[in-house]
Amino acid sequence: TKMQNETDCIQKSWFCTFNKEQSGGRPRPHGRRKGRIMKEKLLEKFRSIFGREAEKVFFAPGRVNLIGEHTDYNGGHVFPCALTIGTYAAAAKNSGGMLRFFSMNFEQKGIITADITDLRNDKEHDWANYPKGVLKVMLDAGYAIPCGMDILYYGNIPNSSGLSSSASVEVLTGYALRELFGLDADFVELAKIGQKAENEFIGVNCGIMDQFAIAMGKKEHAIFLDTADLSYQYAPLVLGDAKLVIACSNKKRGLGDSKYNERRSECEAALAKLQTVLDIRSLGDLTEEEFEANRAVIKDAVKERRAKHAVYENQRTIRAVAALQANNIGEFGRLMTASHNSLRDDYEVTGIELDTLVEAALAQEGVIGSRMTGAGFGGCTVSIVRADRVEEFIRSVGEVYINRIGYKADFYVVDAGSGPCTL
Ligand code: GLA
16 A cells, blocks of 8 residues: 555664554544544534534644754755644545535634636635645646545634644645545645645645645654655654743734745745856755855855855755764754754844744753744744743743743644544
């Protein structure tokens, strides 16, 4: 089966133990009890909204990127992990050609209806454009979805936090369609479908990282992904006596109106210049030395800094994973912090909110590393914090933040979780 192939890929990994549990159904994202309660909650809500029974309930996680930021559209490496928080959906096929969407996170929007033969991005449809985009991409690709569907969503990822709630909805929708209609799409394919929906239907020129991390998530592991060819290895997230703490700046951002696409074009322009003197496919092909020897050809100070970040960040990511493998968590943390500085100074995607969170984090005792995560321009930071200092970390960083920024930050202690599953 497809799943078996995925697990076979895992086996060749240099520091991952083959996990039998993964070859059958996906493990549950959390304890059975919590899963059962969530399932009941969604089934009941589905009944009250659509007046009928749902067929199945699904889950897909959110993700956090540990290092390797703004490298995925530059042919570089990323090192994200899926989370145990994410998005749930209850769904049932219907006999007509209509798609009916409802989100418990946006109850006031009510049921959003779309015709399966006429799927266009409609501003009025707001959040439902994400699942609509996935349907459109799958239909265009020839997947047999012969009738409509009623689907209800509930997510516990904070919106616009940089933890990929939208990619979670996309992968979840693809997975739900696969399960409901018996489609032959493996998890990597579901990631690609989600990315395509985001690129073509939503209009954000994102890379593959978020959708890949979500579709391919593995409990207690991060994913070392080479975006140049989508080869990947699972790395056990062994942090010793430390925890992953996410600090959410609560500064709202939408990728669509951010400078994300602009950064991407700046990198493409720098690459084109470098390609006049070097035989490379992407910035990810360059070492720091090669870049330094040739950077003058870019002839634009801003684009030079953007490209520098992409090149150095890719190399940092490779080193960070090696450090983790060697159990050198201190070095991993230092590289995380170096990543933040580069995103602040050369890539310029941090801002006062994220800088304040990282600066305050690094001033705390027991903090091994801290950086912004995701696209930037708001969203979250991720820090590695010694377990016995987590409480104090949250208190102190929270206090510095509210004093300087004027509103509060939210904190989450998170674990690496699995990819999509049926509850
Ligand atoms: C967003 C995009 C990803 C990636 C990150 C930055 O999360 O969706 O593809 O580019 O930003 O690393």
